[in-house]
Amino acid sequence: MGKLTPTNPMLPVIQAEEDVLTRLKEFVQDKEAFSPNTWRQLMSVMRICHSWSTENSRSFLPMLASDLRDYLNWLQENGRASSTIATHGSLISMLHRNAGLTPPNASPLVFRAVKKINRVAVVTGERTGQAVPFRLEDLLELDALWSGPASLRQKRDLAFLHVAYSTLLRISELSRLRVRDISRAPDGRIILNVSYTKTIVQAGGLIKSLSSQSSRRLSEWLSAAGINAEPDALLFCPVHRSGSATFSITRPLSTPAMESIFANAWRTVGAAETLSPNKGRYKQWTGHSARVGAAQDMAGRGYAVAQIMQEGTWKKPETLMRYIRNLQAHEGAMTDIMEKNTLDHNNTK
Structure with a gap:
């Protein structure tokens, strides 16, 4: 029998990393598929998330569901609006999909974290911002x-x-x-x-x-x-x-x-x-x-x-x-019913 050729146990890992790099390069080459604003947002989220991952000894790509949960909670603790946090989660998911990786957002762990973040935001009085209207x-x-x-x-x-x-x-x-x-x-x-x-x-x-x-x-x-x-x-x-x-x-x-x-x-x-x-x-x-x-x-x-x-x-x-929403707040169906009822009641007196 011939000698068995020893195999390197790290070869599958190296190959997987090369595959991810190849897909990321293709992703960058096709960046015109996205609006310039979306691409700028993605770059900003990547910088913030990578910095957090490095400082906290977490994996950036691929990102574990538990790490993403902690990252999103960290964003809220540092005053980010729930809509901004949702954007971070969405763009991290987009990065993983285009790298050929399973997005950590698919985990129930992250799903519960997002529900908690949204609920806390509402309960604590967060409101969606709106530009001052130019009429x-x-x-x-x-x-x-x-x-x-x-x-x-x-x-x-x-x-x-x-x-x-x-x-x-x-x-x-x-x-x-x-x-x-x-x-x-x-x-x-x-x-x-x-x-x-x-x-x-x-x-x-x-x-x-x-x-x-x-x-x-x-x-x-x-x-x-x-x-x-x-x-x-x-x-x-x-x-x-x-x-x-x-x-x-x-x-x-x-x-x-x-x-x-x-x-x-x-x-x-x-x-x-x-x-x-x-x-x-x-x-x-x-x-x-x-x-x-x-x-x-x-x-x-x-x-x-x-x-x-x-x-x-x-x-x-x-x-x-x-x-x-504020403009039409006084035009609700129940407001209309109450106003008409009050008017009819006063007229019959």
Whole structure:
């Protein structure tokens, strides 16, 4: 008989690690399958979770169910909102699936931990945060102040706010709009061809039309900035301190720059004092404010939930309902019954 070749007991482990590395490399190569914001969130969660795992001598990948339970509890103990903790759990699960590993979230241990975290959050008074709404009356007040002989920056900011309110687009979606995305209706109003959104990624994108007033403000900005003849130019670009527009085809306005437009608008026509912070933030208008305000204005004017969802490209009704819950609190069925009953009772006296 020939000699038996000794085998290395570590070979299966090494092979498994190589398989995981191969799948992770493929995952990174295909990162365009996900939105830039999702990828940034994943990188942030990986850094936080890896740091916690190292400091506490836990396994990061694959992560044990007991380790994930302790990690999620640690997040809550350090003041993270239940929605943020849910995002961490979801992204850790996504990382494991794409690495070809069983997500630890599938364990009843983690399921119970998440239920406990959510229950504790509710019992202790946690509330879902909401951006301060930027309403139609706010837009019209700004329009009266910033239209006419205004600075180039004010023309840009006013056009930006008109488009943000009219389209209900997220600021990341607004930043991608280009001059070539503009077409005109027979009456001259602007029609925007939005290639894709966070929830709609399909050939053809979607169409957003602007009112006559919003079309006029956008046209005034494009003319003043001198980018009408630049089809590839981004619709909203930086304005230099010298008062000239710095148009670009590759670098959209940054998130802080777009947030500053809302902050400047708040200082111009917002409340005299900063609002009480909502979950430590939302003290004034932010990048989500026009979206929230437009949804509330539509609900207040009696538009159906399905119509509002279509305008804002929401996939889940519960997401929209968080924005309009306070607005429609007085319109509940039982309130209606009680009000009518009280009115009928008083009339028969």
